[in-house]
Amino acid sequence: MNDRRAALASWLGFALAAAWLMAPVLRVYFLSDDFVPLALFHHWQEQGRFGAMLLAKLHTGLDAGDNHFYRPLSYASFALNYVVGGLDARGWMAVNLALHVASAVMAGTIGVRLVGARGAQASLAAALGAVLFLAFAPSAEVAAWISGRFDASATFFTLLSCLLFLASRRLGDAASVASLVAAVAAFLCKESAAILPFAILLLAAARDEEEGASWTFARFVAAVRRSLPWLIVAAAYLVARYVFFGSFTRVYAGTTPATAILTLDYWSGLAGTLPIWFAAHFRPEGHATAVLGFTAIQLALVAWVVFSRGTSRAMRTALLALVAAAAFTIALVAPHIGRLPPMDLGGRLLYQTAGFYAALVAAAIAVANPVKPLAVITVGVALIHGSSLLESLDRRVETSDQMRALIGEIARESAATRAGDYTLVLAPRDYKDIPFAINAQGGLMLPPVFPAPLGNHLLVQIYEEIPELPGKIEGGVVTTLRQHSVFEYLEGKRVKAAEPEYPTRVVCWDPKLKQLVPVPVTPGPAPKPWAEAIGRYVAGSGCAFGASIGRPR
Template sequence: MAETLSIRLGKRDALASLILSVLAFVSFGPSLFAGFISDDGQQYTYIYNYLHSQPLMLLQNFTSCWMQEPLWGLHYRPMMLLPLVFDVLVWNQNTVGWHITCLSIHSACTVLTFLLARKLLQKLAYFDGISIPFLAGALFAAHPLHAESVAWICGRVDSFCTFFYLTSFLSFLYSLDASGRPARLSRIVSLCSCAAALLSKEVGVTIPVVLAWYAFCSSLSAIPWTKAFLSALKATRVYWLLLAVYILVRSLALGTFVGGYHGFGSVALDAIWLTGLLHWRLLQGVFVPISLPQLTELDSAFRTLIALYVAIALASVARFAVVRDWIVWRPILFLSGWLLLAFALVARVWYAAGGLPGGRHFYLVSVPFSIIAALLVIPTSTKSSAEKQLQKFSIGIVAVFSILLAALSFKSSELWIEANRYEAATEKGIAALSATNKDARRMVFLNPAATFEHLPLYPTFVNLQGCLMPPLFPPDVHKKIATLRAHIFNLDLLNKSALVANMEQPNTIVFGFDGDTREIRTLPSDCFVSDPSSPSHISVDGKLQPLTKAPNVTVYAMSPSRSMKKGLIDCVEITASCVKSDDMSGIDPSMLLSWAKDFGDRKSGVLNAYKTPDGARAVWRIDDTDALAGSLACFMEADGKAHKYRFHLSEISSWILFGSLSDLQLTVSPPSTEITSVKFLNLENEIPKLSASPDRWTRQQNGTVAPKSNDALVLNFDATKIAGASHVMAEISKPFEYYEYFNASYRQDALSPNSLKKYSLEGLKGEMELWRDDFKVPGEYDVRVAAFNKDGKLIGYVSDPVTISIK
């Protein structure tokens, strides 16, 4: 009888696994046509070129950081070579095949989640049913947050690690039940899978902790907790030894104990590590996984989701009120500890990634999350008819919920297809520009085009450059392409000094990508050339002409009072005063300077906020679809006094590329705001100069400069045009911590509190010598200067930074 039951259960498990695999495939089916996105093209060209030239060089990933590119972060993930090499050899440029691999890994993780839930409930709750493990697997298979791990080829680092993670855990459980040769074989499989998980992603370090926590929880009621603790450590001692070996090897390979993403050691992010577990953005991603661009389209799905949550909450309350199956406390205790550990480890980087785009960090977390969710809703006991009816009702609700999640995952996968089309238009446009300008030695990509509907495309310039390499594109494209900022996140910022230095080089083309029209736009070569007949410092009064007036706003057309070059305008300064009226309750007084003809059709979102010198809050606005700014805005002080508000146009690449003086409009709220002055300013008498001489420095493609020799690191500074300046201070950033990310602006009126070093320079003009001892760690460093008066107060603004690369 027992043998027959075993066979029957085996068939049920196989059928359940097959159904869950199909659900996993169908939920993310559109991702088959998502192509290469972001890092995918770079990783393809990396693997392809080494396989066809020096295949053994790929083994460098076991002795150094991933792909030998420390710019974006120090990661030790050599096991990721396996799926990449497989896809290159089997599928080559057939991206559908690559996504079949991704879906297969996700399906395997789904089946492992089901089998793990089955085994855990058998051992911790003595429940031998299949409904709870099956629905836990369904929740895992269909969760929309997994779209990044399935639709994005590089995102499968999480699913690949999770596959080995769950295999290690499941094999460990089987080894506890077996004896002799089967037990030893299961333990070997578990240890090998643990090592593979560690070499796939850093989250694998939690395996020994989770296994020890399981051993502790499983024996807690039988022996005292102190003995249970020691017994758990003894049962997992080999895993702890394996972890110690991994940490040693990883530290030697990376040259550091910590590693990870650069800039994630800030105090702000340390606080997020603790408080981010309950941050609304992360909770929204977990419980309402609908991206903002699709919220209107999926409004009915959103309402259905909320209704199902109400039903689930009622079923959960009834489940513990009617069914007293308190045997589930041990699996819930274990799974809760696992969930908190996994979530705490990724909460900080997930928060920094931003909601749904960082959903891959939730992949492993969703395993205990899905099992707990099923346990809290579906009763394990069906002794009475009431319990049976409640179980059927709960199963029905969770089943409908899983189907809805699958539908949302299907829609979420479609976003990645459109992101691929957007990225393809960018890359093909760059290739076409290169083909039509064969004499160009340098093509400077001005604006990032880094995001599409909240999905990251090119986090760094290296990603873009790697995608433009052979065999995907002709060999000359990646050699010509350059940028001003190594990290091309969705900050539409422009380092004007670096741009001018690039444009002074012969055969240079400056261009940008308009994500709305999907077209390349080039910048005239004389954009920043001064008119000899005009004074070097331009201060031109502006004119305002009312266009429309509504109860809450007034819109003005704006233009300079005389003809002037757009490239010579650094900012628009507006002097205004306002008082908040009673009918403006809930609305902050504000001004919005826009320059896009179709600004009303653009979806503008707030990028960042900071305090201006006069206390007003300035807000940069960007277009969510292509990271192009269509406007700048600031909130006004409603005290009836006159304040000056500055809109720094020359540091916005979208203005330089696409803006026109004839399209400038100013929107003011409240309409009673009194504007007393409008000026178009050039700020060369407020911003000191800092430059790298071509004789001593090589301007690299990623926007940095590298020293031509190790003898002297010398930059040139000039603050002679800053009125009232008595001395100059210089500061150097910490490696890879770029100053614009602290304020989302280059126009900063104070030195940074996060600098690596500050020191005073002699005179107002001369050479600034940098010392090798200041750069003990290889990396990229921002260097900038500021002018101070005799009272020690900073005058004007800090200079545009020069980013130097130290190997």
């Protein structure tokens, strides 16, 4: 088989794998956080400041509470989806899917380009690396969740910048300029782009192919010089974060990454939650053990390639550079995590790691001799990942069906609510470990999901908010929403009646029936016992099916 036919066969195999693995993605609907931009975009349109608010994201964070999220470009892509496709989730998901598949291709190609491989083996290596990234089970959260767009776009531009850097021959040529533009785009998508300066520096060092070159200070200086423009972009990004948020490194509210890395309690807490979190991403039972075993063999074979006598110094340097890049992705994320949730959430934290790991495996396959052992075990790892990925995608499709049904039921409840009455709708935070109504409460009461706002006669809450209901009732949530918009309430507007006003009807979501069912409580005698009665009923009813009530997120 000649090289061209080998390349065609290899990438045809990748295309078939992509069609098999990614087919369910276009059946996924808006879930959880996805409803936030929908509600905001419609609100801004009504106020005539849609464009102005999008431009403001260039110098402010997203509307995410105390979190320091600077993601204007990926957020702008949401706006484009909204303008072009409205509530048709397929268009939104198609963008995520395209970014995921393109990143897979680039991950495999980066590894092969870095070691300078050519021919049939190189084509096989690039395609296998791409399949490995594509099948990465925790990536379901990125590829099949609209809110995963932040990670999908940041990783896409990060890998694109790296690939173009490898294609450039000198600073200032078209490829290097395009690489810098991609680097800026990555930083405008999500904070995970922080790996980029380290990756470019490592790639710059690995491009020195002189067999006699050793790791000298002069070589390090040369690598810094070649990557200096990318380092300057990264430094400018950090300065901008300090100007916008008062911190170079803080991303999530309540975290102190600079001090977390110095405390044993932080690392022990993170390590203690890792096993359950990892197992949640590899289902059914037994897949987590299998993926660890197969990956250990894969790493052993990669190490054999790295330290084999037949591997040149230049190739060894390239492989070690990719090892370091993958390790850096973990090192940069770890101080921001705290504790991992005991569910299928947080796979995005390893998305960049998967990209550079796939590049490493592709590079190792490209230079391995013999190639068959590593190629075969890589197929095995991809199959295990792919099986778990499909299981996760199936749950996401099922959860999407639940959300479509819930929206229909909320519309029915709204229409059935009589003048003067007020309905409290309770829904699960997550369903079968997939984010469901968390952060969607406002969006499930507002346009564009519904033709008109529902807040004056209907309130949506999640089960975990039931203990907070007494305070909200005493604070006048029903009275306030009867007279003011959800946005005014969120901005702090409160109207208290002489006596606490209760919802006249309470319903909860039954996933098996796909219906909102009545919760048999009557208003009073006081907010706390009323809320406790609701909580007891929900926990013991069909509304609790598939929900992780009371479990930390």
